[in-house]
Amino acid sequence: MPLRLLKYGLSxxxxxxxxxxxxxxxxxxYDVVIIGGGGHGLxxxxxxxxxxxxxxxxxxxxxxxxxxNTARNTTTIRSNYITPEGIAFYxxxxxxxERLSQELDFNVMFSQRxxxxxxxxxxxxxxxxxxAEMGRHMGTRTEVVDQKGVExxxxxxxxxxxGPLEIxxxxxxxxxxxxxxxxxxxxxxxxxxxxxxxxxxxxxxQGFEVAGxxxxxxxxxxxxxxxxxxxxxTGGMNYDVALMAGVELPIRCYPLQAMVTQPLxxxxxxxxxxxxxxxxxxxxxxxxxxxxxxxxPYQLYSTRSTLDxxxxxxxxxxxxxxxxxxVQLLRQWAGITDMTPDYSPIMGASPLANLWLxxxxxxxxxxxxxxxxxxxxxxxxxxxxxxxxxPFALERFETFRLLNEMGATAAxx
Amino acid sequence: MKLLTCPMNGPRNIDEFQSFGPVxxxxxxxxTADRDWSRHLFRAENRKxxxxxxxxxxxxxxxxxxxxxxxxxxxxRTFDASQLRDRA
Numbered sequence: 347m348p349l350r351l352l353k354y355g356l357s358x359x360x361x362x363x364x365x366x367x368x369x370x371x372x373x374x375x376y377d378v379v380i381i382g383g384g385g386h387g388l389x390x391x392x393x394x395x396x397x398x399x400x401x402x403x404x405x406x407x408x409x410x411x412x413x414x415n416t417a418r419n420t421t422t423i424r425s426n427y428i429t430p431e432g433i434a435f436y437x438x439x440x441x442x443x444e445r446l447s448q449e450l451d452f453n454v455m456f457s458q459r460x461x462x463x464x465x466x467x468x469x470x471x472x473x474x475x476x477x478a479e480m481g482r483h484m485g486t487r488t489e490v491v492d493q494k495g496v497e498x499x500x501x502x503x504x505x506x507x508x509g510p511l512e513i514x515x516x517x518x519x520x521x522x523x524x525x526x527x528x529x530x531x532x533x534x535x536x537x538x539x540x541x542x543x544x545x546x547x548x549x550x551x552q553g554f555e556v557a558g559x560x561x562x563x564x565x566x567x568x569x570x571x572x573x574x575x576x577x578x579x580t581g582g583m584n585y586d587v588a589l590m591a592g593v594e595l596p597i598r599c600y601p602l603q604a605m606v607t608q609p610l611x612x613x614x615x616x617x618x619x620x621x622x623x624x625x626x627x628x629x630x631x632x633x634x635x636x637x638x639x640x641x642x643p644y645q646l647y648s649t650r651s652t653l654d655x656x657x658x659x660x661x662x663x664x665x666x667x668x669x670x671x672x673v674q675l676l677r678q679w680a681g682i683t684d685m686t687p688d689y690s691p692i693m694g695a696s697p698l699a700n701l702w703l704x705x706x707x708x709x710x711x712x713x714x715x716x717x718x719x720x721x722x723x724x725x726x727x728x729x730x731x732x733x734x735x736x737p738f739a740l741e742r743f744e745t746f747r748l749l750n751e752m753g754a755t756a757a758x759x
Numbered sequence: 760m761k762l763l764t765c766p767m768n769g770p771r772n773i774d775e776f777q778s779f780g781p782v783x784x785x786x787x788x789x790x791t792a793d794r795d796w797s798r799h800l801f802r803a804e805n806r807k808x809x810x811x812x813x814x815x816x817x818x819x820x821x822x823x824x825x826x827x828x829x830x831x832x833x834x835x836r837t838f839d840a841s842q843l844r845d846r847a
Contacts, residue, residue: 585805596801598780599829644778647807647830652761654774687801743801744794 365452365536366411369547375572376404376544378726379564381551381587382580383407384416385527386704386711388534388545389719390577390726392450395541397720398727403543405535406566408550408583412531415581418649418681419712420604420628420638422617424461424522426488427754428477431737432690433484435717438734440486440521442716449716452533454525455631461522461617462491462499464666466511470621473753474517487520500616504668511622511665522617524628530715554591559699561591575726577702579718582647582682584705593696595705596743597684600641601648602709603655605678607670609633618666625662634676637663641683641709649680683708690749693722693738694731702726703740710755761832765816766823766839779813782824782843809835811843 354360378394380387383405394400423443425436446454465471474490481488496503496516506512539545546568555563555570563572580587585597610633619626624640639659642652656678664671685708686692692706704722707714721735731739737749761773781804786795804810810829814837815822824843826835 586807589806594802596803598803598805645780645805645810645812645829646832648832650832654760744797746793746797 365532366545367539369549370544372546372549372566372568372571373404373544374570377402377574378404378577379571379573379575380405380577380579381564382414382578382583383411383535383545383547384414384579384581385412385531385534385715386581386707386718386722387577387579388412388531388538389715390579390704390722391538391543391545391719392534392541393720393723394727395538395543398723400727401542403538404571405538405543405545406549406551406564406571407545407547410547411535411545412528414583415681415683415707415711416527416531416715418602418604418679419527420626420636421524421527421630421712422461422522422626422628423456423524423713424519424617425486425713426461426463426477426481426517426519426522427751428480429690429749429751430480430484431749432751432754433481433486435734435738436713437484437486437521439714439717440523442720443523443525443713446525446530446533446716450533450537452529452536454529454533456523456525457631458521458523459616460499461519461619462496463517463519464496464503464513464618464620464622465515465517466513466620466622468514471515474515477517477754481519489518491516491518500614500618502613502667502669503618504666506665524617524630526631527712534719551587551590556591556698559697561698561701573700575700575702577704577722577726579704579722581707581711582684584684584703584707588696588703588705591696591698591701593698593701595684595692595703595740596687597706598645599647599682600644600685601646601650601680602638602641602683603651603659603678603680604636604638605656605659606630606634606636606676607673608676610635610673620662620666623662623665625659625666627663627666635663635670635673641685642680647682649682651678651680685709687743688748689751689755691718691738692740693718693735694725694740696740708755710751763814763825763834764837765821766837767821768816768819771816775817777815777817779815779822782811782813805829
């Protein structure tokens with residue numbers, strides 16, 4: 347061994363400890379049990395420990411850390427929704443991302459490069475005007491741009507002048523951006539575990555002990571855990587997990603597929619999304635072009651990929667950027683999305699007094715990782731739902747107060 | 760290519776079909792509380808297991824039913840809607 351290396355090997359700082367400790371023994375009880383070790387659950391754990399002084403927290407993860415939808419989303423961060431309630435919530439989410447690397451002392455590679463959504467029909471242009479006005483009213487940077495504006499923002503786009511898919515304009519969202527999804531989860535996990543939160547991987551919840559209107563304990567493959575409060579944040583498994591507690595959520599599960607190309611030099615400097623083509627693209631900091639689109643056309647609990655959907659994505663991508671035709675695909679995957687009827691999440695109380703929901707994140711959950719964790723931690727710590735979350739309550743379906751974000755969600759994540 | 764066997768047109772590419780979601784029981788509009796309407800509208804079947812669902816063969820505009828496994832995606836059988844009426 348070269349001698350010069352020895353002085354590092356013998357220093358007190360060596361070996362460098364890992365960011366996330368190994369799974370400890372499961373204790374018989376915790377103040378808060380968080381089901382789901384993805385971004386949302388870990389973010390909630392971090393906020394509980396750091397801002398509310400609640401450190402007896404266990405995060406239970408069936409598989410490995412952040413291996414579900416946290417690792418499968420296409421990393422879009424934006425707040426250009428259409429309902430005031432939705433925009434207010436997602437705006438706070440974007441603001442938290444802006445300082446997330448400092449908050450976590452972990453580089454999440456947040457890149458606020460803006461999102462350009464394309465309109466190929468007059469109807470879409472009209473809906474963009476509505477979203478832009480609403481966005482401006484709520485204090486976000488959202489505006490409609492004309493063809494010239496689109497060309498300036500993304501000169502490599504095929505405008506298809508005179509063609510059937512001519513780009514008539516765009517919705518330019520300067521607040522939009524992207525970040526490295528794994529880093530977000532790891533950063534939260536590292537911070538949370540440093541403050542005493544226990545992260546239990548390979549720990550599957552198999553049932554609940556319910557007495558009256560409270561969850562007394564969570565049953566896992568590693569034993570029973572008594573709990574003060576419980577949060578369900580299990581992404582595609584939310585329906586399934588809630589059902590074990592006797593709570594039937596208005597959720598249907600659909601696969602959502604995505605893929606990446608081989609790495610290319612940086613050429614795509616914004617997030618680009620087309621409503622009509624059900625395709626969106628973002629270039630990662632590694633140079634890979636991430637291509638995503640709409641959900642599968644029918645319900646399924648499966649993360650298999652299909653040629654049909656990949657062809658569809660490739661068709662959309664090559665239409666927008668014809669020079670991508672010779673580029674090779676590197677990876678493909680799918681996640682299971684828990685879709686709500688109104689394309690808004692379900693956050694807050696459940697019919698059980700100490701069971702809280704962070705569910706219904708469908709295809710739009712990554713951007714809300716910091717804000718959902720922050721606000722759900724506040725909810726659990728204070729025992730009541732803050733105003734910003736109230737519109738997302740499960741009861742909205744019974745009172746027909748839906749938050750319709752379908753037009754601002756479908757295929758433009 | 761995944762095949763779906765249409766009761767009228769035989770096995771066809773599943774691309775030719777459109778899913779219309781789980782079969783739901785009909786409600787009596789004169790005797791249904793708001794709460795039950797909300798349930799009817801928004802809580803569709805999503806349990807892991809066999810789903811009975813509506814499909815439409817788009818070119819022929821023929822609606823029929825299928826039993827499909829929500830985990831394995833296996834299509835167990837397809838049948839004409841009249842059989843559902845007979846069963847009920």
